[in-house]
Amino acid sequence: MxxxxxxxxxxxxxxxxxxxxxxxxxxxxxxxxxxxxxxxKSITEIRRLSSRLSSYPRVLKKEDFERTVLTMVYTAYRAAQSQGHQKDTWAESFVNLYKALKNDLMLPYNKQPS
Incomplete structure (x- = not known):
């Protein structure tokens, strides 16, 4: 069990x-x-994180990756608890974090020589 x-x-x-x-x-x-x-935990702080991640030139450290995933979970929770414009704002922040993490995961493949 x-x-x-x-x-x-x-x-x-x-x-x-x-x-x-x-x-x-x-x-x-x-x-x-x-x-x-x-x-x-605030939209402003999460947007700053997304911005930093989108321009980060190398693969994230394990701790930073895990913390970003936890931030995504928190952001999804806030989106689910919100309504109207606030829901859209939280959802947009979630998507931006997702894109940053996806980019981080793809970085090793994007840097391979052709």
Missing amino acids: VKTAELDIDKGQKISIKDEELASLRKAAEFNTICNEIIP
């Missing part, structure tokens, strides 16, 4: 693991720090 951890995002946008046993693990503490202190 595989145990999955549900996440909770409160009104202040703090992310936490619901399962107390899983939340007590060291890796969960690292996850908590990354989600609540490192990944961007």
